[in-house]
Amino acid sequence: MVEATKVELALKASDIPEVLAVELRLGWQRLLERCDSRQQQWYAKALTGPWQGEMLKAFACSPGLLEYCTRFPNILMTLADDGTLWQPLPAESWRPTLDAACAEALTPEEFADRLRVFRHRHWVRIVWRDVNRLASMEETVADLSHLADAAIQAAVDFHHQRLVTEWGEPRSGDGEPQHLLVIGMGKLGACELNLSSDIDLIFTFPKGGETVGGRRSVSNQEFFIRLGQRVIKALDAPTAAGFVFRVDMRLRPYGQSGPLVISAEALEEYYQDQGRDWERYALIKARVVAGDAAAGAELMANLRPFVYRRYLDFSAFESLREMKSMIQREVQRRGLQDNIKLGSGGIREVEFIAQCFQLIRGGQETELQARGLLTILRQLQVSEYLPHQAVTELVEAYRFLRNTEHAIQAWRDQQTQQLPSAAEARAGLALAMGFADWAAFETELQRHREAVAEHFSRLIAPPEDQSQAHRDELQHWRAVLDEPEQEALQQALEAAEFEDAQEAARLLNALLNGSAVQRMQPSSKDRLDDFMPQLLEALREAQQPTVALLRIIPLIEAVLRRTAYLVLLMENPGALARLVQLCDASPWISRQLAANPVLLDELLDARSLFHLPEKAGLRSELRQRLLRIDEGDLEAQMEALRYYRLAHVLRVAASEVTGSLPLMKVSDYLTYIAEVVLEAVLDFAWQGLTEKHGHLTADGRRHFVIVAYGKLGGIELGYGSDLDLVFVHDMDANAVSDGERPVDSSTFFTRLGQRIIHILTAHTRLGDLYEVDMRLRPSGNSGLLVSSFKAFQEYQDKQAWTWEHQALVRARVVAGDEHLAAQFSRLRREVLSRPRDVPVLLAEVVSMREKMRGHLLPAGGAEKNAQFDLKQSPGGIVDIEFMVQYAVLAWAHQHPPLAEYTDNIRILESLNTEGLISSADAQALIDAYKAFRSQAHRLSLQEQKGRLASTALPEQRAAVMRLWQSLMESEN
Known part of the structure; x- marks a missing residue:
């Protein structure tokens, strides 16, 4: 009686609904009946103790818990006494x-x-x-x-x-x-x-x-x-x-x-x-x-x-879509709306959303290979596959649904996710979830489930509904492609305004009747059959459909055994349209895609494809990509670097051919990409050497720099440019590394240089990073791979030829130790700013120009073949470069700003600012230089040699030749 009174008093002081209090009173009595006197005293004391409210709520919301305490009275006692109940x-x-x-x-x-x-x-x-x-x-x-x-x-x-x-x-x-x-x-x-x-x-x-x-x-x-x-x-x-x-x-x-x-x-x-x-x-x-x-x-x-497939696994779409349909059909067939796991907007749908992205993208993005659902959802937000609002709603809904699931199962320790219908169980669920009554709980539950259902409905939805006319066109193309006679296909291509329908029909027949297609698995062949009508319809938007088809066919042939890439394009009509657009514009782009179909992923998002980050963004993106890779896995790091470079160069090319990126920015970005890659390569090489041999000093410095010459040094990199590099260190020759396998500084830096070259030039699945030319180092190919700063300085002082000082005009440090980089910059300015015998200098520069033209132009000169070589012909790019280099070497001792920059445009601007050439002449050279380089980029993307008709760009060529004669011949 006394214990019953204590229960009543405790219940009155609590917020336990009466419908639960009835069951709790009976359960309490059964508990006490199973307890011995010591246990009864403990429970009676607990009922009036500081955690009285916790016990009443636990017993009210979980008769199952109360039942276990009844069967095993000591369980709760020991949990409370040893503190694990609250820890x-x-x-x-x-x-x-x-x-x-x-x-x-x-x-x-x-x-x-x-x-x-x-x-x-x-x-x-x-x-x-x-x-x-x-x-x-x-x-x-x-x-x-x-x-x-x-x-x-x-x-x-x-x-x-x-x-x-x-x-x-x-x-x-x-x-x-x-x-x-x-x-x-x-x-x-x-x-x-x-x-x-x-x-x-x-x-x-x-x-x-x-x-x-x-x-x-x-x-x-x-x-x-x-x-x-x-x-x-x-x-x-x-x-x-x-x-x-x-x-x-x-x-x-x-x-x-x-x-x-x-x-x-x-x-x-x-x-x-x-x-x-x-x-x-x-x-x-x-x-x-x-x-x-x-x-x-x-x-x-x-x-x-x-x-996790190694590539983007869009082939999983069909299976995932079928799984999704099965989920939806099961909900309707079994009447699962009251099931918070299997019903619409339930736990299973949240899990399905996360796991779809894992199956499709997890092979390439190891962050998506985690098991925890909340971890995956957050990563999908970080990777921008789901917007912040969607992830917030899904995370909140998942937590609410899982807490609801636990409250349902805690009621009687039963394996169910079904919302209860009995008043007592509903009251217990609402109380456990922190709601005053069932109605309030149900309203919040419905809000979360509607949010989940909405996101689930959007997931892997079929491509946007097509118009009936579009569907009819696709069906027409399918029927024509199935037609054994080539004449019907050619007529359809003519009607679609293919510029050479006969050639297009021949290309298609050669592809579809070729041995590679005939050997395809039935499921893969079905995908190709579904893809071709969509491709032909998309080609109607090309400027030259037949040319674009010719360029896309090698890509199709490359993916016949990996038709997931075809699914990618079918699932993303925008990506297919961009593929046609880019291949129509550039054979270089189409060749890159055929060689590396993994780059098709870059076509999915027009925002990233046509909007390039600045250098800091490029560096951050590479860092994020490399963080996914084990630090000791050099092979994976090399592959990641190659993909990164290929992807970003593709973005630059795509932006250029579509007119969204001007010439100067093209070279800037290609240069930035190379610089960021070189920074990472140096990091990898350094890490490998120090792990093996230890560090040379304790000051934290690397005492090593990578110096770029030529186009990279001049911030004028092109699509096919190699990297002219020189390695310099400033470490004491007597220094020895502190590792288990110590080496002297000369050996250490030589191996570092070799490792850098290996990482850059090794041919992997995605090709090499860059071709590297080390011939501009002191003494050329016969010189040391890595020069000490002292030796480099002595060489520049005593042995370097004039042409080597010309090359120094475009030299700058692109990676490595900041202190040594500053030393190099001071040395460069000092060497370039020395007084020189101007007539001798001029003769040597002109002589070198003539030798270069004679060596690099075709026999008889490009003009003999009615062509203008953008680089080597008179009035071309190299004439401008030689004038700039001569001007720096001749006048920098009196005009120090000339030795500040390494790119031709800013040096020409400095020549004007210093009053050495007129504004009109400086602008004429700048305009000509930009025009020539623009044509060179365009020809590179068209995979053509850097030559134009002899009548091309007459004003620019005339201006360069006039200024060459004025500056380089009048005094000679």
């Missing part, structure tokens, strides 16, 4: 605690009972903390997952030892002990278990063999099948003490019809040969939860290529 548990504490709890179990039955009591104890703790919001949703699911991990490993260890005494120890053919590997799938794999989750498992073992040392020898597979059966029983079989976790093995290879356990080799072979898209989807969250950690890591690494 988070470290992940590493679960297994030792469970081992201690099961230490004295001698039989499988005793072990199973102790395992169940341990589970109930922590279920009570987790529900108490969840209902009272003492733990976040993330902590709740992590605790449940840690509990499962510990229980699985304990069951594996216990039964492995018992089975070894019967059958001996399983060993591989080379005698290596073998252990069962347990792969946790789904929510367990992602550490996202709910309060009543099944655990989806796959059993495997590293290597085949047989047992050794037992009464009889059996195969490893037989051993592990028996072990797996015992583990399942230990976890899943209901006893008087209940169960631990329900175990579902249906995700294993071949499902229920397959063996319970197969070797890792057989597992890998199954996925490689027979794995389906839904199995890829399932393996996204897979994690080895028990067994040898090293063997498990190796297995998961071997399975990763099956889950």
Whole structure:
């Protein structure tokens, strides 16, 4: 009676609804009836203690929790007394605690009972903390997952030892002990278990063999099948003490019809040969939860290529779209609207959204290979695949739905995600979720589900609805392509205004009837058949459809075995239109795409394709890309650099051919790209050398710079330009590195230079980074690969030829030590600013110009062939460069600003500012230089040599020749 009064007083002081209070009073009485006097006193005291409200809310919202306390009165007492009821548990504490709890179990039955009591104890703790919001949703699911991990490993260890005494120890053919590997799938794999989750498992073992040392020898597979059966029983079989976790093995290879356990080799072979898209989807969250950690890591690494394709996997669209349709049909067929997991706007839809991006893009973007759903959603925002608002809504909805799921399951510890219909259960759910009543909760739930459903409906939606006329055109093209007679195709192409319909028809027939197409798998051939009508329709927008088709066909041929790229273009009509536009404009771009189809990804987003970041943005983007790669994986780093360079050069070319980027910016960006790449290359090379040999000094400086000459030095890089580089260091010759394998400074920097060249020029799957020319270093090819600063200075003072000082005009440091870079700049200015014998200088410069023209122009000169060579013909680019270099060497000692810049445009401007040439002459040379370089870029993108008709650009050529005669010949 006294205890009943205490309950009444406590309930009156609480916000527990009366509909829940009725059940709570009865439950309280049952609890006390099961308690001894000591336990009764403890509960009575707790009822009036500081956490009275927590207990009443936990009991009211979870009759299941109250039932466990009734069956095991000591559970709550020990949790409260040792403080774990209010403290988070470290992940590493679960297994030792469970081992201690099961230490004295001698039989499988005793072990199973102790395992169940341990589970109930922590279920009570987790529900108490969840209902009272003492733990976040993330902590709740992590605790449940840690509990499962510990229980699985304990069951594996216990039964492995018992089975070894019967059958001996399983060993591989080379005698290596073998252990069962347990792969946790789904929510367990992602550490996202709910309060009543099944655990989806796959059993495997590293290597085949047989047992050794037992009464009889059996195969490893037989051993592990028996072990797996015992583990399942230990976890899943209901006893008087209940169960631990329900175990579902249906995700294993071949499902229920397959063996319970197969070797890792057989597992890998199954996925490689027979794995389906839904199995890829399932393996996204897979994690080895028990067994040898090293063997498990190796297995998961071997399975990763099956889950995550190396390229953008747009082929998954069809399967994902079918999965999505199945989800929607299932909701309607089964009437799942009250199911917060499977119903519209439920948990499954949030998971599907995240995992779609993982399947499609995870192969290239390792950040998307994480298992946790919230981690993936945040990364999708960072990568700008989902807008901030969408991610915010999905994250909030997911947390709300998972908390709701836990509250539903906490009610009676039942495996359900169904919204309750009974008044008591509804009141308990609303209270657990922090709402005054069911109506308020339901309103908020509906808001979240509508947001999820909206984002889900937009996901992998079919390409935008096409007009009936467009669909008719595609059907027409398909019918024509299926027609065996070429005449019908040619007529259709003529009607579509292809400029050379006969040639276009011939190209198409050669492609579609070629051996490569005939050897295609049926599914791949179907994709090609779907793609070609869309391509032909898109080609109608080209200026020269037949030319564009000619340029696109090599790309199609390159992807016949990787038709996911065709799906990419079909799924993204804008990307297909941009492909046609760019290939119509430039054979160079089309060749780049055919050689590297992975670049098609760059066509997806017009914003990034045609809007280039400044140098800081380029550097940041590369840094972000490289952060995804293990620091020690040089091969992956080299591939990342090559993709980065290819992608950004493609963006520059796309911007130029579409007119959105002026000439000066084209060279600027191509130069910036090279500089950013060189910075990264130096970092990689330096890291590799210091890891191997240690550091040369303790001051943190590198004492090394990369000096760029020529077009890179002059900030005038073109699409096909190589890099003229010189390496310089300023380290004491007697310095020795401090690593385990020390080397002297000369050896260190020589190897550093060699490593830089290797990273730049090694041919990988994506080609090389840049061609490198080191001939401008002191003494050319016969000189040291890396010069000391002192030797470089002495060479410039005493041995350098005039042409080498000319080259120094366009020299600048592009990567390396800032202190040494400043020294180099001072030396360059000092060398360029020396007084010189001007007549001798002029004669040498003119003589070098004549030699160069005679060597580089065709026999008889370009003019003999009615052509103007943009670089070497009189009045061309090199004439301007030589005039500029002569002016700097002749006058910089009196006019220091001439030695400040390395690019011709700003030097010409300085010549005018210093009063050395008139504004009109300076502008004439600048205009001519820009015009010539613009033509050179255009010809490069058209894959033509740098020559024009002899009548081209007459005003610019005349101005250059007039000024050459005035400056370089009048005094000669």
